[in-house]
Amino acid sequence: xxxxxxxxxxxxxxxxxxxxxxxxxxxxxxxxxxxxxxxxxxxxxxxxxxxxxxxxxxxxxxxxxxxxxxxxxxxxxxxxxxxxxxxxxxxxxxxxxxxxxxxxxxxxxxxxxxxxxxxxxxxxxxxxxxxxxxxxxxxxxxxxxxxxxxxxxxxxxxxxxxxxxxxxxxxxxxxxxxxxxxxxxxxxxxxxxxxxxxxxxxxxxxxxxxxxxxxxxxxxxxxxxxxxxxxxxxxxxxxxxxxxxxxxxxxxxxxxxxxxxxxxxxxxxxxxxxxxxxxxxxxxxxxxxxxxxxxxxxxxxxxxxxxxxxxxxxxxxxxxxxxxxxxxxxxxxxxxxxxxxxxxxxxxxxxxxxxxxxxxxxxxxxxxxxxxxxxxxxxxxxxxxxxxxxxxxxxxxxxxxxxxxxxxxxxxxxxxxxxxxxxxxxxxxxxxxxxxxxxxxxxxxxxxxxxxxxxxxxxxxxxxxxxxxxxxxxxxxxxxxxxxxxxxxxxxxxxxxxxxxxxxxxxxxxxxxxxxxxxxxxxxxxxxxxxxxxxxxxxxxxxxx
Amino acid sequence: xxxxxxxxxxxxxxxxxxxxxxxxxxxxxxxxxxxxxxxxxxxxxxxxxxxxxxxxxxxxxxxxxxxxxxxxxxxxxxxxxxxxxxxxxxxxxxxxxxxxxxxxxxxxxxxxxxxxxxxxxxxxxxxxxxxxxxxxxxxxxxxxxxxxxxxxxxxxxxxxxxxxxxxxxxxxxxxxxxxxxxxxxxxxxxxxxxxxxxxxxxxxxxxxxxxxxxxxxxxxxxxxxxxxxxxxxxxxxxxxxxxxxxxxxxxxxxxxxxxxxxxxxxxxxxxxxxxxxxxxxxxxxxxxxxxxxxxxxxxxxxxxxxxxxxxxxxxxxxxxxxxxxxxxxxxxxxxxxxxxxxxxxxxxxxxxxxxxxxxxxxxxxxxxxxxxxxxx
Numbered sequence: 001x002x003x004x005x006x007x008x009x010x011x012x013x014x015x016x017x018x019x020x021x022x023x024x025x026x027x028x029x030x031x032x033x034x035x036x037x038x039x040x041x042x043x044x045x046x047x048x049x050x051x052x053x054x055x056x057x058x059x060x061x062x063x064x065x066x067x068x069x070x071x072x073x074x075x076x077x078x079x080x081x082x083x084x085x086x087x088x089x090x091x092x093x094x095x096x097x098x099x100x101x102x103x104x105x106x107x108x109x110x111x112x113x114x115x116x117x118x119x120x121x122x123x124x125x126x127x128x129x130x131x132x133x134x135x136x137x138x139x140x141x142x143x144x145x146x147x148x149x150x151x152x153x154x155x156x157x158x159x160x161x162x163x164x165x166x167x168x169x170x171x172x173x174x175x176x177x178x179x180x181x182x183x184x185x186x187x188x189x190x191x192x193x194x195x196x197x198x199x200x201x202x203x204x205x206x207x208x209x210x211x212x213x214x215x216x217x218x219x220x221x222x223x224x225x226x227x228x229x230x231x232x233x234x235x236x237x238x239x240x241x242x243x244x245x246x247x248x249x250x251x252x253x254x255x256x257x258x259x260x261x262x263x264x265x266x267x268x269x270x271x272x273x274x275x276x277x278x279x280x281x282x283x284x285x286x287x288x289x290x291x292x293x294x295x296x297x298x299x300x301x302x303x304x305x306x307x308x309x310x311x312x313x314x315x316x317x318x319x320x321x322x323x324x325x326x327x328x329x330x331x332x333x334x335x336x337x338x339x340x341x342x343x344x345x346x347x348x349x350x351x352x353x354x355x356x357x358x359x360x361x362x363x364x365x366x367x368x369x370x371x372x373x374x375x376x377x378x379x380x381x382x383x384x385x386x387x388x389x390x391x392x393x394x395x396x397x398x399x400x401x402x403x404x405x406x407x408x409x410x411x412x413x414x415x416x417x418x419x420x421x422x423x424x425x426x427x428x429x430x431x432x433x434x435x436x437x438x439x440x441x442x443x444x445x446x447x448x449x450x451x452x453x454x455x456x457x458x459x460x461x462x463x464x465x466x467x468x469x470x471x472x473x474x475x476x477x478x479x480x481x482x483x484x485x486x487x488x489x490x491x492x493x494x495x496x497x498x499x500x501x502x503x504x505x506x507x508x509x510x511x512x513x514x515x516x517x518x519x520x521x522x523x524x525x526x527x528x529x530x531x532x533x534x535x536x537x538x539x540x541x542x543x544x545x
Numbered sequence: 546x547x548x549x550x551x552x553x554x555x556x557x558x559x560x561x562x563x564x565x566x567x568x569x570x571x572x573x574x575x576x577x578x579x580x581x582x583x584x585x586x587x588x589x590x591x592x593x594x595x596x597x598x599x600x601x602x603x604x605x606x607x608x609x610x611x612x613x614x615x616x617x618x619x620x621x622x623x624x625x626x627x628x629x630x631x632x633x634x635x636x637x638x639x640x641x642x643x644x645x646x647x648x649x650x651x652x653x654x655x656x657x658x659x660x661x662x663x664x665x666x667x668x669x670x671x672x673x674x675x676x677x678x679x680x681x682x683x684x685x686x687x688x689x690x691x692x693x694x695x696x697x698x699x700x701x702x703x704x705x706x707x708x709x710x711x712x713x714x715x716x717x718x719x720x721x722x723x724x725x726x727x728x729x730x731x732x733x734x735x736x737x738x739x740x741x742x743x744x745x746x747x748x749x750x751x752x753x754x755x756x757x758x759x760x761x762x763x764x765x766x767x768x769x770x771x772x773x774x775x776x777x778x779x780x781x782x783x784x785x786x787x788x789x790x791x792x793x794x795x796x797x798x799x800x801x802x803x804x805x806x807x808x809x810x811x812x813x814x815x816x817x818x819x820x821x822x823x824x825x826x827x828x829x830x831x832x833x834x835x836x837x838x839x840x841x842x843x844x845x846x847x848x849x850x851x852x853x854x855x856x857x858x859x860x861x862x863x864x865x866x867x868x869x870x871x872x873x874x875x876x877x878x879x880x881x882x883x884x885x886x887x888x889x890x891x892x893x894x895x896x897x898x899x900x901x902x903x904x905x906x907x908x909x910x911x912x913x914x915x916x917x918x919x920x921x
Contacts, residue, residue: 337785358788367786375786378779385772389787393769401768 032095040089064238068464112185122170175206283312287484293343305508318499366446436467506531566885604863613744619855625833628805641702643830644709649807652679657737680807688799750812
């Protein structure tokens with residue numbers, strides 16, 4: 001679409017003819033798949049990221065691409081989006097072989113990608129964000145924003161997006177922002193949408209809403225590639241599923257003829273235990289007691305507003321909540337990274353309020369931070385350095401100020417063995433490990449000590465099912481050894497599966513504490529979204545300011 | 546076999562950028578030599594670069610005098626470069642080596658004159674210590690400012706350089722001026738003068754520089770303190786998470802960095818000049834930044850980098866005499882090396898270097914030094 005094209009376009013009718021008509025091109029009939037990737041091979045030094053991958057996506061189909069981290073999904077999508085050129089293989093759009101040279105080229109051909117991390121300007125309106133880079137001009141100097149808004153409103157209403165083009169993006173909820181991203185793609189005439197882990201940041205309710213929307217788009221003739229590791233979601237939304245493992249297609253499925261266990265086995269290559277066998281817990285005396293805790297964020301506003309709770313030895317307390325309700329700040333206050341403004345934190349009867357990070361660590365608190373790249377690891381450092389990052393200064397790793405290389409090497413060998421860290425050696429930069437193995441480095445470091453309290457913030461975010469299974473087992477083992485565990489997760493299923501008790505955090509307060517074995521997913525989801533004050537979904541849509 | 550392969554690969558990854566930068570800089574230098582020979586009206590002399598570079602090598606590496614001179618010239622670059630490199634390792638860009646060098650030199654001369662007549666061991670130790678203390682103090686101030694107020698060390702160390710210049714001028718024309726002298730010079734030290742170990746002016750400072758290399762390497766790579774320094778440099782958030790104290794590390798590293806630059810100044814002036822003048826002129830402090838970058842902030846890399854620059858300075862005179870190429874060409878080549886190092890992405894694209902990484906903590910420090918502090 002160029003700047004002079006200001007003619008209004010009606011919202012596509014739900015039964016739009018699939019694919020652009022390309023007259024007189026032989027076999028290119030409407031029955032050709034929207035996208036066909038044939039024998040795509042992409043090699044990087046030392047690794048074949050894609051090994052003769054075939055993928056075909058029909059018109060009006062939601063096609064799920066399932067695979068563990070490092071299986072080659074991202075590479076394949078980079079090839080499709082023009083970010084990488086395949087070494088072998090062919091891409092056909094509507095039966096026509098094409099070479100996609102760049103993302104701009106891909107967009108021109110009607111391919112759009114919605115990334116996990118939104119590319120939006122918060123202070124711009126919805127319409128401004130959508131037209132960015134594709135502005136409708138009233139004349140060579142001025143934007144024709146009203147015209148753009150009119151078109152966006154028409155598109156938005158045509159598909160039921162429920163978005164106000166004049167609203168500022170910074171004031172929208174995460175789910176609404178994602179819809180802006182999708183609308184942006186549609187505004188650019190995308191016929192094929194690639195959604196990379198679209199539900200990772202959403203609440204269960206928002207997930208439901210986006211699924212309805214995606215199905216409506218597919219019914220309108222759009223093709224959608226849906227990338228995820230969440231098996232139940234894939235089963236719910238996909239028309240067909242392609243599973244890849246280690247750069248190869250290992251199977252195709254349709255949801256009606258498969259289940260989660262089958263998909264997991266296909267994806268991982270062995271039988272996987274999807275739900276943790278958490279056994280029975282035997283909670284003892286309270287280990288952690290938090291009373292009247294108040295914490296401010298970096299901008300000085302109070303985001304933890306008087307929180308009381310306790311965790312017993314041998315018990316897992318799950319903390320559920322939509323991101324940004326004060327969980328991060330509370331966790332930082334517990335481990336000493338942030339100083340609370342009021343309240344007390346007691347560990348095993350000892351007051352540790354406002355103690356520094358090291359003294360809390362030495363008191364027997366292990367901490368797996370949410371952002372492992374920012375806090376948990378020094379990525380350019382070798383694996384061995386990261387395995388001793390929090391206790392490098394102690395015996396046996398150091399005598400005085402001199403590090404004992406032999407002791408460090410020995411500890412690393414044990415960790416790599418015990419925690420199944422897949423790495424060529426302890427000397428390679430941690431950056432080169434896969435996400436799951438990086439997280440295992442953090443887990444190994446924090447779990448191998450005797451702990452009173454274990455604080456886990458999003459311990460399995462972005463990991464593949466194999467790594468999740470492993471980490472969950474380790475957490476249960478730690479619990480059974482008598483450690484009190486605080487599990488903070490945006491993954492409601494993880495909270496429900498693992499926790500003995502579930503606390504729901506809403507706007508800096510704990511609004512409910514539920515029994516983990518009887519809690520209902522919808523009930524918890526609703527508490528997360530509304531705090532339990534205002535019932536009904538009307539309040540939930542504006543919950544995140 | 547594969548072990549040898551991977552060792553070679555590793556060596557290439559480490560050395561590719563510096564080696565290419567040096568090679569290309571000399572190539573650019575050769576072009577400039579040819580062009581300038583044409584401009585002075587003798588026609589373009591294509592053989593002149595070879596003559597010039599041959600003289601450069603002969604004057605620095607092929608005679609005993611040249612070799613000693615190479616080490617003499619390299620020593621201050623080495624010590625100050627170790628200081629700047631230490632800063633880089635902690636994510637700090639110490640541009641203040643120049644001021645730390647100058648005031649370290651003045652401090653050494655002052656204490657040296659106070660100890661005039663004392664046994665050499667005492668006088669030398671006191672003077673060198675003074676140089677380190679003064680240089681360390683000049684580095685401490687920007688470190689403290691950064692730790693307490695977040696004031697960026699690039700800005701504050703540049704300002705400290707001006708303060709150092711003014712202080713030098715005041716001290717040498719005022720309190721430290723040699724009484725009765727018509728020029729603004731200090732008294733000469735004799736007891737605190739560093740002994741000559743080899744050749745005409747191969748003084749004790751050379752030995753100090755060479756000893757500092759393994760010491761710094763040990764500090765950085767074999768002690769818990771070095772681990773803290775490198776962690777703070779590579780990821781200050783992770784350092785905080787691990788219970789380290791990034792602010793304290795900042796202050797300590799800036800002080801140590803200044804201390805090394807101050808020692809460089811003290812060694813140089815006690816070994817060569819034996820007195821300070823108000824117009825004492827040097828570019829060691831700034832050149833040491835290039836040395837640290839070329840050596841990728843690793844002590845064992847800084848040593849050859851300093852020796853290279855020392856050799857270029859040692860041979861520049863002979864090059865001027867034998868080839869008629871101005872000695873300043875050496876500064877030009879040095880500057881081009883710096884350009885290639887800082888813009889190393891150009892080299893990487895030009896030569897399609899894959900997997901070759903610029904040393905972290907060096908280029909990252911450079912690129913985040915302006916305004917991006919605290920942004921993640």
